[in-house]
Amino acid sequence: MTIKFESYLQSHANFNESDLKRISSLAEPRVLHRNDFLLMEGEICRHKTFIVKGMLRVFGTRTDGSEHILLFSPEHTWTLDAESYDKQIPSRCNIAAVEESEVLMWTKSDFDKLLAEIPLLKSLSEQLISRAIHNSRQRLLSALSATPEEKYNDFIRDSPALMKRLPLRMIAAYLGISLKTLTRIRHAQLHR
Amino acid sequence: MTIKFESYLQSHANFNESDLKRISSLAEPRVLHRNDFLLMEGEICRHKTFIVKGMLRVFGTRTDGSEHILLFSPEHTWTLDAESYDKQIPSRCNIAAVEESEVLMWTKSDFDKLLAEIPLLKSLSEQLISRAIHNSRQRLLSALSATPEEKYNDFIRDSPALMKRLPLRMIAAYLGISLKTLTRIRHAQLHR
DNA sequence: GAAAAATATGGTCAAATGACTACGTTTTTT
DNA sequence: AAAAAACGTAGTCATTTGACCATATTTTTC
Secondary structure, three states, X not given: OHHHHHHHHHXXXXXXXXXXXXXXXXXXXXXXXXXXXXXXXXXXXOEEEEEEEEEEEEEEEOOOOOEEEEEEEEOOOEEOOHHHHHHOOEOOOEEEEEXXXXXXXXXXXXXXXXXXXXXXXXXXXXXXXHHHHHHHHHHHHHHHHOOHHHHHHHHHHHOHHHHHHOOHHHHHHHHOOOHHHHHHHHHHHHOO | OHHHHXXXXXXXXXXXXXXXXHHHHOOEEXXXXXXXXXXXXXXXXXXXXXXXXXXXXXXXXXXXXXXXXXXEEEOOOEEOOHHHHHHOOEOOOEEEXXXXXXXXXXXXXXXXXXXXXXXXXXXXXXXXXXXXXXXXXXXXXXXXXXXXXXXXXXXXXXXXXXXHHOOHHHHHHHHOOOHHHHHHHHHHHHOO
C-alpha cells in the first residue's frame, strides 16, 4: 500500500529514497469499509491520515441526528480534525468512509518527528495547510452567499468526479441544503 | 503605535527586546477611517496586517452588490487574504475598516525574513494559522447546519463585545441571513 | 439469489425567508 | 448646528424551503 503513497510524495517534491522509506516505515495501514469510522465525535484525533484509495467524509452531527459534511477526502488527500489533533483534545466532528478505503496513519508524535527530520515534508505540510485554509474559506463564502442552485452548479463544476461517486443525500449534506431542494433543482435543470 | 503591538507580542511568547525592536522596525503604521479599504477584490494582498486599534472586516461581494462577511478582525488580531498573500495573486475578497482603526503592516518579503530569523515568531505564526483553520471550520459547520436563530445566539454568546460595536446589517451579512430575518428574531426574543 | 437496506423522486402543505417599501431615530459629516 | 447618511424596525406579499410521506428502483448484504 505504501508504494502508491511514495509515488504521491515523489510527485509533490523531490524526496530521496531514504526519506521515503523513513516516512513509510512509521505508517500504519488500515482498511475501512463503507461507513466505518476513523474518528468519532468525542474521541481524540490521534493520527494524521493519508487516503490511498477510496474516500472519507468529515462531518458534524446535530442533536436530531442530521449530518453536515465539512469536506470529502478522496484518494491522495490527507485528513484529520486539526483542532483535536493539534491540541489532543476531544473532537467535535466525525470522519468515516464513504466507500471501501485504504489509508495510512501516523501518530502525532511520529509525524512530528518526521516533520523535524525532513524539511521537505515540513514544507509540503505547510502547503497543504495553506490549501486547506483557502478551501474552507471558499466554502464558507459559498455557504454564506450562494443560492442552492449555485452551490450545486459549483460543486458539479469543481468536483465532477466526486459527483459520480457520491449519493445525492451526501451532496445535499455537503451543500447545506435538503435532499428535497436538491432533487427539485435537478428536476428543473432537466426541463431546461 | 508599536508599543501596544510589542506588549501584545510579549503576552504571547517570551520575545527578547532586540527581537521586538527588529519586528517593529519593519512595520509600516497606517490609520484607516470607517469604510477605508485595506484590500480590494482583484488587488494582490501584499501585507500581513496587525490591528492595533479598531476593527476590520473581511468580506466578499456578489454581482448584485451584496456583502458577505467572512470574519471580523478586531484589535489584537491579524488579517490578510491568505491565498492572495501566499501566492501573490489577485484577491477574491475585500478588507475594510468597520470603525476608525490603526494598523501595522509588513510586506511579505519582510515578514518572511522575520519568520526565518526569529523562531519564536514562526511558532506564534503557526499557532495563529491553526486557530484560523479551526475558526473557519466551526463557522462553516454553523453556516451549514444552524438555524438563523441559533447562529444569532451563538454569535451573541461568543462575541458579546463585537455585538455592541457592529451594526445589525453587518451581523446579518456575517451570519448569512437577511436583515429582515435578524430583526424578526430580535423581535421574537423580546416578547419571550 | 433472495431479503434488506439505501437511494432518488415527487406530492402536499405549512413555515421560514427575502425583496420591497416606508418611517422615525440615531449617528456622522461638514 | 444643520444637513445628510446610516440605522433599526416593521408591514406586506410572493417565493423558497423543509418536513412528512409514499413509492419505485437500485445497491448491498448475507
